Amino acid sequence: MKHLSALPLLLALTAASAPAPKVEVADGDWSTLPALQNRGYDHLHSNVMQRLWELANQRKCKIPGYSMGKLDMRLSFAAQYNPDGSVARLVLPRMDCTEAEGILAGAVLEMIQGGDYLRRGESPQGWYQGALTFGYQAGPGT
Numbered sequence: 456m457k458h459l460s461a462l463p464l465l466l467a468l469t470a471a472s473a474p475a476p477k478v479e480v481a482d483g484d485w486s487t488l489p490a491l492q493n494r495g496y497d498h499l500h501s502n503v504m505q506r507l508w509e510l511a512n513q514r515k516c517k518i519p520g521y522s523m524g525k526l527d528m529r530l531s532f533a534a535q536y537n538p539d540g541s542v543a544r545l546v547l548p549r550m551d552c553t554e555a556e557g558i559l560a561g562a563v564l565e566m567i568q569g570g571d572y573l574r575r576g577e578s579p580q581g582w583y584q585g586a587l588t589f590g591y592q593a594g595p596g597t
Contacts, residue, residue, distance in 0.1 A: 486584060517552070562587075
């Protein structure tokens with residue numbers, strides 16, 4: 456009985472020690488990669504959209520899709536999966552804004568790990584392309 460009670464702890468420690476995905480920014484075209492299936496935005500938080508809007512609105516960063524107080528985000532990315540299904544690498548387009556790139560990387564990783572994106576088809580090297588799209592406009596007085 457003692458051995459069975461230790462199993463959940465061992466599994467938790469193994470899962471916790473999995474290496475974090477490598478995140479990179481790059482200029483490139485990954486449109487030829489197999490597409491990830493987008494299953495919704497359950498793990499995209501409004502504070503992510505708001506902070507990106509704030510960075511653009513305050514002119515701290517030039518965020519693609521920002522115009523006249525509205526943010527229309529259309530971001531493509533590439534993700535490489537390990538054979539066990541975990542994410543090994545995430546590549547986002549270069550935005551020349553470290554804070555925005557970090558926010559987007561964290562959001563996309565959370566969405567992938569939360570099941571908002573699923574692999575379709577087979578990719579011998581484990582690479583897939585995905586897209587993140589959303590619109591955001593702050594309310595009056597913001």
